[in-house]
Amino acid sequence: MFIPAIKGQGTEEQHEKWLPMAYKMQIIGCYAQTELGHGSNVQGLETTATFDPQTDEFVIHSPTLTSSKWWPGGLGKVSTHAVVYARLITGGQDHGVHGFIVQLRSLDDHSPLPGITVGDIGMKFGSGAYNSMDNGLLRFDHVRIPRNQMLMRVSQVSREGKFVQSDVPRQLVYGTMVYVRQTIVSDASCALARAVCIATRYSAVRRQFGSQNGGPETQVIDYKTQQSRLFPLLASAYAFRFVGEWLKWLYADVTQRLQANDFSTLPEAHACTAGLKSMTTSVTADAIEECRKLCGGHGYLSNSGLPELFAVYIPTCTYEGDNVVLLLQVARFLMKTVSQLGSGKKPVGTTAYMGRAEHLMQCRCEVERAEDWLKPSVILEAFEARAFRMSIACAKNLSKFSNPEDGFSELSPDLLEAAIAHCQLIVVSKYIEKLQQDIPGKGVKRQLKILCNVYALHLLHKHLGDFVTTSCITPKQGALANEQLRLLYSQVRPNAITLVDAFNYTDHYLGSVLGCYNGNVYQRLYEEAWKDPLNDTVVPDGYLEYVWPILKQHIRTARL
Amino acid sequence: MFIPAIKGQGTEEQHEKWLPMAYKMQIIGCYAQTELGHGSNVQGLETTATFDPQTDEFVIHSPTLTSSKWWPGGLGKVSTHAVVYARLITGGQDHGVHGFIVQLRSLDDHSPLPGITVGDIGMKFGSGAYNSMDNGLLRFDHVRIPRNQMLMRVSQVSREGKFVQSDVPRQLVYGTMVYVRQTIVSDASCALARAVCIATRYSAVRRQFGSQNGGPETQVIDYKTQQSRLFPLLASAYAFRFVGEWLKWLYADVTQRLQANDFSTLPEAHACTAGLKSMTTSVTADAIEECRKLCGGHGYLSNSGLPELFAVYIPTCTYEGDNVVLLLQVARFLMKTVSQLGSGKKPVGTTAYMGRAEHLMQCRCEVERAEDWLKPSVILEAFEARAFRMSIACAKNLSKFSNPEDGFSELSPDLLEAAIAHCQLIVVSKYIEKLQQDIPGKGVKRQLKILCNVYALHLLHKHLGDFVTTSCITPKQGALANEQLRLLYSQVRPNAITLVDAFNYTDHYLGSVLGCYNGNVYQRLYEEAWKDPLNDTVVPDGYLEYVWPILKQHIRTARL
The missing domain is CATH 1.20.140.10 (Butyryl-CoA Dehydrogenase, subunit A, domain 3)
Structure with a gap:
């Protein structure tokens, strides 16, 4: 969860540089793009980053409930910083979605900084799975960050608030x-x-x-x-x-x-x-x-x-x-x-077959026997x-x-x-x-x-x-x-x-009684069952207090 | 979990009679058919019920590990009795699978009776679901029950150990x-x-x-x-x-x-x-x-x-x-x-269409336009x-x-x-x-x-x-x-x-934030998130003890 490569705006090389830097800076970061109301349509994100030329800062703000950041892994309880994707606004003009590094929590006592509301989004599918992942929510109330915390590889904002696109190819x-x-x-x-x-x-x-x-x-x-x-x-x-x-x-x-x-x-x-x-x-x-x-x-x-x-x-x-x-x-x-x-423009790579249009429209399968x-x-x-x-x-x-x-x-x-x-x-x-x-x-x-x-x-x-x-x-x-x-x-x-077997998975990695290598399934199923905490006692806790009175026909007077 | 209708051997009417009787007898029962090694193939069940003419009893026994009863709901921790399906053996002859009522636990202190091993089979799919159901396992070591605890509607065993089939139609x-x-x-x-x-x-x-x-x-x-x-x-x-x-x-x-x-x-x-x-x-x-x-x-x-x-x-x-x-x-x-x-034997009910064989083999769909x-x-x-x-x-x-x-x-x-x-x-x-x-x-x-x-x-x-x-x-x-x-x-x-809406499900029954009737989804998602116990504290428990030292570059000396 240390600040990863800035997606689409960085390279693996930058990633390599970021990790030790993040360690050194004693920060834990996450990638905050998805919002409560916006997943697939990244261009529809609502969080705003408005440039204030008087203070040379961006004001990060969540204007609506649906603009709350939602789902980023490690965001809710652990991250001290986030790369936040927000609509860049300079001089009243909307320049679309860009990334900004925002500190979320104090590096002294880990409490959220002023204007930051942050928490966990709750339970997810399954008994384990992503329930051990701190998927978080995040809202901003006019949080100010220095101008140089915008990720400026592709686009820049000048001291005067001028928006400039670099010639770095967008296709990257x-x-x-x-x-x-x-x-x-x-x-x-x-x-x-x-x-x-x-x-x-x-x-x-x-x-x-x-x-x-x-x-x-x-x-x-x-x-x-x-x-x-x-x-x-x-x-x-x-x-x-x-x-x-x-x-x-x-x-x-x-x-x-x-x-x-x-x-x-x-x-x-x-x-x-x-x-x-x-x-x-x-x-x-x-x-x-x-x-x-x-x-x-x-x-x-x-x-x-x-x-x-x-x-x-x-x-x-x-x-x-x-x-x-x-x-x-x-x-x-x-x-x-x-x-x-x-x-004249030939289809390439995995669409190259389309270049044989005439043949593919006319060909007839010549199968006569199963083989x-x-x-x-x-x-x-x-x-x-x-x-x-x-x-x-x-x-x-x-x-x-x-x-x-x-x-x-x-x-x-x-x-x-x-x-x-x-x-x-x-x-x-x-x-x-x-x-x-x-x-x-x-x-x-x-x-x-x-x-x-x-x-x-x-x-x-x-x-x-x-x-x-x-x-x-x-x-x-x-x-x-x-x-x-x-x-x-x-x-x-x-x-x-x-x-x-050729996949070469160890029993430990597979984590499956049914799939164990030696096939001793039933013995293992039986042994595993006894490890269930319910089997720690022969008579389950609470049985005599709660079930017993019902069986003893105190059912009508019991307070259950 | 009170003893239900004896499957295939009872009627709904019997079911109705059983419930109050079970209450009166202060018993909780379950239906123990499936075994560790046998589900679909009921005729392959291995548990045996051997008649002992000397004592007028059946001896219920689990001869193998795979004959352990496995999955019955309510079996592991709660049931006092079970209807156990076992191979009936009289005079050395195997008469196939029949049902027997067997007491599993003491009605005084709920401890398993001699010869009975009973427990829970462990965690199942999901975070809730059947994890609130006590699916159990059960093994018998030569447990004796009186002859009259065999369910004898379809077949009987006489005092002398003679196996008799009644004329009750099996199709029931x-x-x-x-x-x-x-x-x-x-x-x-x-x-x-x-x-x-x-x-x-x-x-x-x-x-x-x-x-x-x-x-x-x-x-x-x-x-x-x-x-x-x-x-x-x-x-x-x-x-x-x-x-x-x-x-x-x-x-x-x-x-x-x-x-x-x-x-x-x-x-x-x-x-x-x-x-x-x-x-x-x-x-x-x-x-x-x-x-x-x-x-x-x-x-x-x-x-x-x-x-x-x-x-x-x-x-x-x-x-x-x-x-x-x-x-x-x-x-x-x-x-x-x-x-x-x-x-000459006409297909009936849902197969009646097969009676129009000739037509169905020859007919051609007459669709010419989409409508x-x-x-x-x-x-x-x-x-x-x-x-x-x-x-x-x-x-x-x-x-x-x-x-x-x-x-x-x-x-x-x-x-x-x-x-x-x-x-x-x-x-x-x-x-x-x-x-x-x-x-x-x-x-x-x-x-x-x-x-x-x-x-x-x-x-x-x-x-x-x-x-x-x-x-x-x-x-x-x-x-x-x-x-x-x-x-x-x-x-x-x-x-x-x-x-x-016509299904007329209440929000309570649906149990879904996304499916709530008034469509106020995002507000409710946000409110629900804060109810997560992880959000009880702003700084998560253990953060300062365990994560902090790592961030403060004690990473190499920390014992984690």
């Missing part, structure tokens, strides 16, 4: 976003892998039904219904890992280009990371809960590890860009790319054609509106679907690219290929309507894909445990 | 299941309506983006992306309510028939309630979380009411029949029904044809297997989808039936019709692959349905608040 903001969001994609893979590891191991331990001649019952992992829910999630965990690795490369590439003042790939990289952040976190959030259900009743126990994982994970769908808002940004970028086709679906080229073309045709269909429908913004708004549910199709294509294509590389370990590549096919074909089955209605595949080919998918599940099964 | 068990599951469907509607009420009201309060000329921003409920996620859930809440009402009638009908020894409708009623329990609870669990996400960041606050609602609700997908296991039962019933077509999708007959036929063709396709694929059980197991993911299609058809058809009745209130029926169409068409869009690949509709007709859906959202919008 997007570089930071690319960085943050690519880490979120990698984290999604880790969280998903944890949930899948727990559910897969316990599915091998748990047996239910199917006992023959008094023998043991069937391991639930052998049921096709279990496999059809679990193995696509296992495949997704690997798929997200590979796309996460690729995003690391992308960020390095973007950074290098920014340093050389080359902004050409930035919009595409920004759209791509925004979309992948949205898609992977939405899938992971749902998947953790699905893994919990796959563990049956015991998944509901806290010591299964899944409730806590879920409660900690789900805010990811909202923070750093609401997942729906981000997909709409992707859709906007796709529509722009489509509109520029044929203009044809194992060819990477077949899968890739189907996903490319589907994504492209969905974008084209949206663009066509948009063109019927006289006001493009009205059209975008009206068709936004369809645009979301087109954006998702595009993001799924990215993940599928990066997985296929990964498989073209050398992968050490005997048989490892073969297993990863199987999972790649599971990933692609389960998406194809789930979104069958997209593929068929855009004529990318025929209903018959859809049925063949489904048939192949079942065969693939059988091929995943023998190595399923190895594939989750 | 299913009558109780129909009862319990129909209440779960009604409860699903209530829980879903609560979540939707919160999300809808807050979506009207919350504004984000779209400010023009400094005016207020757009209410998020006006965004099509919000509508396309929220309104289908609103429609589902109504749809589940109507199907729940119909299930009440079904249960009354089944009960009447059972009393007249008419078991003819029981299998269909059982399959229907099992399927609807599964489908409505799965949808509701997911929908509560979706409503939370629809509230943006603030949905993550406990006082939004949604985290607790979710944590309390989700076990419904597992208890009273795991949702996947139940759908497989429905699928089995559908396959049986298909196999009997043409045999054609508003006709109930068009919708109904599309859903009937889709469900029927999916069942037929499964049956055809099953027939390719020489061993039907192998086929059922291998094709179970497809069978699940066919079962879901059938259940969705039931809900759609019951909603349409409801609209054929008189509905009081000016304009009410019109609104309910709009929601009915939203319910049906959003399902059609979601499962477009099903409808198109079975040739029930063309891709063009699918696009028209989607177009109509967008128009319907616009028609829901003006009455959305009224439609959730």
Whole structure:
């Protein structure tokens, strides 16, 4: 919680400088952007920073209840300073949102400074999760700070109150976003892998039904219904890992280009990371809960590890860009790319496939037998054609509106679907690219290929309507894909445990009785139960005082 | 927690008798069926009740760790008695699972009786939810009970140890299941309506983006992306309510028939309630979380009411029949029904449509314009044809297997989808039936019709692959349905608040700051925050003792 990089206005290098400085200055800082009434729409923030040329100060003020800062981590009880985002006003003119360093609490006794109201916003989802995080609220009543506490890399206010924009490229903001969001994609893979590891191991331990001649019952992992829910999630965990690795490369590439003042790939990289952040976190959030259900009743126990994982994970769908808002940004970028086709401006990076417009509109899937679906080229073309045709269909429908913004708004549910199709294509294509590389370990590549096919074909089955209605595949080919998918599940099964062991999570890190490495689940569940404080006494406290009189028919006279 | 109706072996009437008796006897009882290793497969329970003819007693015993009773509510710390399900063994022969009344704790000092080990199983999902429920574990070490504590309505053990089955029809068990599951469907509607009420009201309060000329921003409920996620859930809440009402009638009908020894409708009623329990609870669990996400960041606050609602609700997908296991039962019933077509045995009740096999295999949807999708007959036929063709396709694929059980197991993911299609058809058809009745209130029926169409068409869009690949509709007709859906959202919008107000939930019952009736959300969020105990002090306890030394650069010497 020491003052972090100033988002979008700093670099990692500055971050490195800030930390020791913050230590030295004996301050704890937080990043105060979100307000009670404003999250996604940063430009709508209401807190004001009005320049007073007489004293060379900014007056920070919360003009409304909804302008209260709300949610920043570490703000309520701990931070001594904050980087506050507020509307800059000089000479009566509003220059939009800028950052200001504001001291909140005394460095002597930690009490809030005059004009500062600060506190905790209250309990959140789950029994643990973010309840150990001091998410805070903050209001300002005309708090004055020196002019030099404005973050002035991009814009400056002079002693006279003149507002000046520097020539630092504004696009740098997007570089930071690319960085943050690519880490979120990698984290999604880790969280998903944890949930899948727990559910897969316990599915091998748990047996239910199917006992023959008094023998043991069937391991639930052998049921096709279990496999059809679990193995696509296992495949997704690997798929997200590979796309996460690729995003690391992308960020390095973007950074290098920014340093050389080359902004050409930035919009595409920004759209791509925004979309992948949205898609992977939405899938992971749902998947953790699905893994919990796959563990049956015991998944509901806290010591299964899944409730806590879920409660900690789900805010990811909202923070750093609401997942729906981000997909709409992707859709906007796709529509722009489509509109520029044929203009000579070639689509780059993950939209390069759109350059083969004619082919993608005409191609017909050549699958005749189930095993044809194992060819990477077949899968890739189907996903490319589907994504492209969905974008084209949206663009066509948009063109019927006289006001493009009205059209975008009206068709936004369809645009979301087109954006998702595009993001799924990215993940599928990066997985296929990964498989073209050398992968050490005997048989490892073969297993990863199987999972790649599971990933692609389960998406194809789930979104069958997209593929068929855009004529990318025929209903018959859809049925063949489904048939192949079942065969693939059988091929995943023998190595399923190895594939989750490969994540190399310790029992301590997993924090799950159901997912423990040695599979001694029931013994551990039993032992864990006795550790519950309720079991410290055999007769629960208060029983004889309160329950006893009721049982002894004093029920009518008891004061309860 | 007083001894409830003995499931499947009692009636509501018996239930009524039990309660006062339990009071009089000063006992608290629970229903102990589930074991650590056995939930869905009741026939696999391991606890034994061995008859000892020498003493006229049963010896109740837990032979393994996995036979520990696990999960029963009220078992761990409170219950004095339990109805224990155990394998009946007489003369060395296993007669399967039966119920036995067993005293667990002394009525004098509440201590566990000899041979009884009893305790709480530990923390569960959420901060509240089932953590206020004493879910317990229980083990027996050769505990003896008199013979007359076996529940002997269906089977008896004589003084000599002879096992006798009475002529009480076994099907009565299913009558109780129909009862319990129909209440779960009604409860699903209530829980879903609560979540939707919160999300809808807050979506009207919350504004984000779209400010023009400094005016207020757009209410998020006006965004099509919000509508396309929220309104289908609103429609589902109504749809589940109507199907729940119909299930009440079904249960009354089944009960009447059972009393007249008419078991003819029981299998269909059982399959229907099992399927609807599964489908409505799965949808509701997911929908509560979706409503939370629809509230943006603030949905993550406990006082939004949604985290607790979710944590309390989700076990419904597992208890009273795991949702996947139940759908497989429905699928089995559908396959049986298909196999009997043409045999002279007419499909009844909710499977009656299968009697029109020839028509449903040949019919073609006649939609030419978007508004054609508003006709109930068009919708109904599309859903009937889709469900029927999916069942037929499964049956055809099953027939390719020489061993039907192998086929059922291998094709179970497809069978699940066919079962879901059938259940969705039931809900759609019951909603349409409801609209054929008189509905009081000016304009009410019109609104309910709009929601009915939203319910049906959003399902059609979601499962477009099903409808198109079975040739029930063309891709063009699918696009028209989607177009109509967008128009319907616009028609829901003006009455959305009224439609959730109509659920008539008090603020107290809703328990949600975001969903409060008067919409004064931000003021209440702010006030609620200050009630958090962390805000009792301005400087948090321990700050000066522990954080201060670190800030004062004693960091290297501090013992933290």
